[in-house]
Amino acid sequence: MDGLLLILLLLGLAIAWIEARHRLRPASPLVLRQSDWSINQRGASLVMEGWLEISNPHARMEVMVPELEVHPTLIGSADLRDIVTSTRITPQHPDEDTRADGYWPAYIVKGHKSTKVHVAITLTGDTPAPVGERVDTVWVDVKWVNYGPFGRLSRRQGVVVPLRRPAVMAAAQAAFRSGEGCSVLPLKTHLLGPLDDSIEVLRHYAGELLQKGDILTIGETPVAVIQGRYAHPSTISPGWLARLLCRVFHPTSSLATACGLQTLIDQVGPTRVLLAWLVGSLLKPLGQxxxxxxxxxxxxxxxxxxxxxxxxxxQTIVLGPQDPERLCDEAAAALGVSVAIVDVNDLGRVKVLASSRGCDEELLHRALKPNPAGNANERTPLVLVRPA
Known part of the structure; x- marks a missing residue:
């Protein structure tokens, strides 16, 4: 009996130690958001302008930002090597004069305060074809450093800024595909990201096509990236638990890397992951x-x-969407049709993460089994399902 109590005590202490190390890991309270991007043609160049807002929700902690850089990456279907990009950042701190030389002075973001940064990116090409017709999207990658009681943290956050958007499909152009007891219509969108709103995306690209009884679906990954639920691996610091346990997963699993598994640990905690692994390992030989x-x-x-x-x-690790049930209900109320968030692959696996009240999920499984949205670069994250 004493031996059992000792084992339980040691186990409890080990779990407490694991949780304490996890909760005390270095972390900065600063939040960075990009907003208000505009695209303007100026002569032969295309100029993108937007804002970064850095806020500190902590009541007492003061955090310094000694470095901040913006790196644009061009995305398109043509050869873009001749396009030259130049970037200029202009701090607009509320308590300091604006610098005109583009230099980033180390700045302290005090508790419950914020600051803004103006960003201008100029794209200039050497060919007669306009830059705006060759570049589809710009990935605006912000690399910045946070410095404070937690130490020195290098952070990296990017968003997509679309330069072109596909035309909204008119009802006369809708070419539905026949399915099992239904018709399906994949809908193309621009490359989605945190600058978008999920419900507005659904309304913009599908609003004119919707009829009573329709079900409008959106992929779980597009919803997640709109919510900003992705991170570059360089910003993730795997602990010993992630480095150890990731080796037991199948090599194709997203949890088979230290950063992938650490992302899960950061979401649910190390104790839950460890206990889930222990129970799963014990039950697996029993056929469970x-x-x-x-x-x-x-x-x-x-x-x-x-x-x-x-x-x-x-290039990033993407989480699943947050609060998908609420989003489906709100979207259904706004659009007047059933809405579902789904995860579908080319192997015929259909998972409905969430759906609005009254949605016919059995119909969804039949309609989406052929994976009409595709998994490559079709950019058709929306699928309209219409009962026969």
Missing amino acids: RGWFYRLAGEQARLIDDITGTTPPYD
């Missing part, structure tokens, strides 16, 4: 498979490691 994912939570199945999504998100 999948218990790790059941116990670790929904995010364990939804995380996409690098290469798992379309560029430029293929």
Whole structure:
């Protein structure tokens, strides 16, 4: 009996130590958001202008930003090597004079305060074809440093800024595909990201096509990136638990890398992941498979490691969407049709993450089994399902 109590005590102390190390890991409270991007043609050049806002929600902690750089990456279907980009950042701190030389002075963001930065990116090409017709999207990657009681953290956050958007499909152009007891219509969008709003995307690209009884679906990854639920691996610091346990997963799993598994640990905590692995390992020889994912939570199945999504998100780790049920209900109320968030692959697996009240999920499984949206670069994250 004493031996059992000692084992339980040691186990409790070990779990407390693991949780304490996790909760005390270095972290900065600063939040960076990009907004208000505009695109203007100026002679032979295309000029993008937008704003970065850095806010500090912490009440007392003061955090310094000694470095901030903006790196644009061009995305398109043509050869873009001749296009030259130049970037200029202009701090607009509320308590300091604006510098005109483009230099970033180290700045302190005090508790419950914020500051803004104006960004201008100029794109100039050497060919007669306009830059705006060759570049589809610009990935605006912000590399910045946070310095404070937690130490010195290098952070990296990017968003997509679309230069072109596909035309909205008119009802007369809608070429539905025949399905099992239904018709389906994939809808092309621009490359989605945090500058978008999920409901507005649904309304913009599908609003004119909707009829009573329709079901409008959107992929889980597009919803997640709109919510900003992705991170570059360079900003993730895998602990010993992630480095150890990632080796037991199948090599194709998104949890088979230290950063991928650490992303899950950061979401649900190390104790839950460790216990899920222990229980799953004990039950697997008994023919009970999948218990790790059941116990670790929904995010364990939804995380996409690098290469798992379309560029430029293929360079990041993407989580599953947050609060998908609420989003579906709000979208259904706004659009007047059923809405669902789905995860579909080319192997015929259809998972409905969430759907609005009254949605016919059985119909969705039949309609989406052929994966009409595709998994490559089709950019058709929306699928309209119409009952026969």
